[in-house]
Amino acid sequence: MQQRELGTSGLTVSAIGLGCMGMTWAYGATDEPESIATLHRAIELGVTFLDTAETYGPYTNEQLLGRALAGRRDEVVLATKFGVRREEGADPNQRVVDGSPENVRRSIEGSLSRLGTDHVDLYYQHRIDPAVPIEETVGALAELVREGKVRHLGLSEAAPDTIRRAHAVHPIAAVQTEYSLFTRDIEVNGVLPTLRELGIGLVAYSPLGRGYLSGRFQSVDELDANDWRRTQPRFQGENAERNLALAGRVTELAAELEVTPAQLALAWVLAQGDDIVPIPGTKRRAYLEQNAAAADVELDEAALARIADEVVEATGDRYDENGMQGVNV
Numbered sequence: 001m002q003q004r005e006l007g008t009s010g011l012t013v014s015a016i017g018l019g020c021m022g023m024t025w026a027y028g029a030t031d032e033p034e035s036i037a038t039l040h041r042a043i044e045l046g047v048t049f050l051d052t053a054e055t056y057g058p059y060t061n062e063q064l065l066g067r068a069l070a071g072r073r074d075e076v077v078l079a080t081k082f083g084v085r086r087e088e089g090a091d092p093n094q095r096v097v098d099g100s101p102e103n104v105r106r107s108i109e110g111s112l113s114r115l116g117t118d119h120v121d122l123y124y125q126h127r128i129d130p131a132v133p134i135e136e137t138v139g140a141l142a143e144l145v146r147e148g149k150v151r152h153l154g155l156s157e158a159a160p161d162t163i164r165r166a167h168a169v170h171p172i173a174a175v176q177t178e179y180s181l182f183t184r185d186i187e188v189n190g191v192l193p194t195l196r197e198l199g200i201g202l203v204a205y206s207p208l209g210r211g212y213l214s215g216r217f218q219s220v221d222e223l224d225a226n227d228w229r230r231t232q233p234r235f236q237g238e239n240a241e242r243n244l245a246l247a248g249r250v251t252e253l254a255a256e257l258e259v260t261p262a263q264l265a266l267a268w269v270l271a272q273g274d275d276i277v278p279i280p281g282t283k284r285r286a287y288l289e290q291n292a293a294a295a296d297v298e299l300d301e302a303a304l305a306r307i308a309d310e311v312v313e314a315t316g317d318r319y320d321e322n323g324m325q326g327v328n329v
Helices: 032-045 060-068 101-115 134-147 160-169 191-198 209-214 237-257 261-270 285-296 301-310
Strands: 003-005 012-014 049-051 077-082 120-125 150-156 172-178 201-205 276-278
Touching: 012 077, 032 060, 032 285, 060 101, 077 101, 077 150, 101 120, 101 134, 120 134, 120 172, 134 150, 134 160, 150 160, 160 172, 160 191, 172 191, 191 201, 209 237, 209 261, 237 261, 237 301, 261 276, 261 285, 261 301
Parallel strands: 049 077, 077 120, 120 150, 150 172, 172 201, 201 276
Antiparallel strands: 003 012
16 A cells, blocks of 8 residues: 655554544444454554544444554554544434643543553544634644643634634644535635645545445445435435536446556545545445555556546535534634
């Protein structure tokens, strides 16, 4: 697997990472043995940049990684996130955002315990807390770096001004946001130019459009009844119909290029810059292997232009109204 540096941080990761959320939360039925086998297969393939968060479950995703990585911690670059609290069993769309220094300390101790490690390689603020100045939050995070509990700092879904203010307190290695053929906000809202100006890497989550761009379902009805995606605007009504049609075009283009739809979508993201690392999520080895192979797919300029032109952005907000309030803060 190729490697990429996140901006100018010195943190080098696999060119394609692995989003672990769906292994325990949000995307329907879970299968712990297969998830652990997928994590072990990822390491074998060199997909060693693993992404989790305390809120996934909550807590169960970090616990799963802790079990899977026992005795293998040094083989991976481990990223987790804090700052979003959900009550166990509560509506996954209901959450509390907390960027207080007290929560920074409380969260890292919990994550380290669940992950079975003494440090996290990349620690993100999952959502920006508008009630707490970013300088206070990052100041508390910087203390964790000095203590050796965290190696690098990150932000998720942060606005350009917030990124600048945070970076002035302590270097930010990466900003995580949704980025794919379906979601290109950061190209026009100032985030991507800001990251490149400051030497900060971009970690692209949902690079497969939460499954649309993989071509793995032809109807939202194929998703499990308890799949969180069913509650989101892009998976409802006319939005879903239009987005499935767009995904169908991706499938057609992929067939012409003799790659899978997921490989085409990931190769497009990788081609947008060496400072971008996608972290497609999966809980199955077969899909992991397909995704990892995208690192070797080369799209020429004509193909890239055609893809970007023929696959427009998705219809509908990517979160419900409550979720959108935490984007670009």
